[in-house]
Amino acid sequence: MRRFLYKLSEEELWNLGIPVEIVRREGEEVVFATYEPLEGLKPVKEEEVPENWESWREGFGPIEVGKIVVLPPWKKVVFIKPGMAFGTGLHPSTKLCLRAIQEMLRKGDSVLDVGTGSGILAIASKLLGAGRVLAVDISEEAVRECGENARINGVSIECRRGRARDINERFDLVVANLEISVFKEEIGDLVKVSKGRLILSGLYGEGDLEALKGLLRKHKLRIRRIYEEENWFSVGVEDGRD
Ligand SMILES: C[S@@+](CC[C@H](N)C(=O)[O-])C[C@H]1O[C@@H](n2cnc3c(N)ncnc32)[C@H](O)[C@@H]1O
Incomplete structure (x- = not known):
């Protein structure tokens, strides 16, 4: 360099x-x-x-x-106003997603953040060069806080109430920090809104990880990388369709 x-x-x-x-x-x-x-x-x-x-x-x-x-100028800063929504950046599952996004996001990608909470992952994606970013959550409070944090960070992202099955578009990168019970119900919906690259997080322990691997096999999805911190796991998935 x-x-x-x-x-x-x-x-x-x-x-x-x-x-x-x-x-x-x-x-x-x-x-x-x-x-x-x-x-x-x-x-x-x-x-x-x-x-x-x-x-x-x-x-x-x-x-x-x-x-x-x-801070040196090459760092990206995300401001999060402490509130009721999950996503201050302290939890290992959030940190793992932030790491995975930096490895898997390509410049200009459209990004869908399912279960956005404070909006932290959606905002970080935008700061890292994403194009269109849609952030959804089933909680009205989270949607409100996502909007407020987006404004504080000066980024343009859409925060909307809903879950994966309410979306009729496909995104280059789908990020979902949820939990295994939700993946069991909604993996098909998450795959449908993705063009092939997904980050699935919120897995605690080997049991959750194995259960997710089983779901991915059914959908013929390939694991690109597994991220781990304090027995929390995130999985970077790539199916080669895009
Ligand atoms: C663990 S928090 C993740 C927050 C943030 N994305 C982060 O990584 O720190 C999960 C969020 O998903 C939302 N949620 C739970 N089930 C959901 C579902 N089926 N679809 C969309 N959002 C959901 C919750 O309201 C909560 O805000």
Whole structure:
């Protein structure tokens, strides 16, 4: 990977209006870095980034001082107002979905989030480059909170009351952090609204995981990856139809 260093005045940098990594200040000027060359600007330096750069980037921040949180520009931030709906990001099943989305989402994908709760997965998908995002939940309160969190995060997603069987479209990626009893009832509906890539989460223990594997076999779906944290499992599914 290459890193491009540029030097501009504060005002010029501000006018660029893009997130960059500030390296240092030199008087009135700012030296900053990007990982793609910037059109129309000549870098002051270009350098090869060391092999372990990615893991270093991953482990960087956040630094919290009172109300201020400092983060490098390559991180995506999701704001969630604490409320009644599930989905603050603390639960392992949510974290596993967030990890799986980063591996399975392709830029511009349409995404359906079934059981959206606070909207956390739908909002994260949008921030990570999804196109159309529809978030549904059977709880009216969750739909309201999903809408409010979307507004706080400045993203355009649709939050609607319902379940998979109420939807008449197909989505590139379907994310569902539910539970095995719901998958037993609704796996057919989830498959129907998907073009082939799904993330199914909310499985606790090997028993739930095996039960889900059985359901997937019936629908001829292939497991791409199993994610695990604290005995919670999520499954990334890909059936090769798209
Ligand atoms: C475990 S929470 C997941 C919340 C959030 N997506 C996350 O990952 O943190 C499950 C949510 O699914 C909703 N739910 C339960 N059964 C559902 C169903 N059959 N269809 C749609 N939503 C459902 C619940 O109201 C709840 O908000």
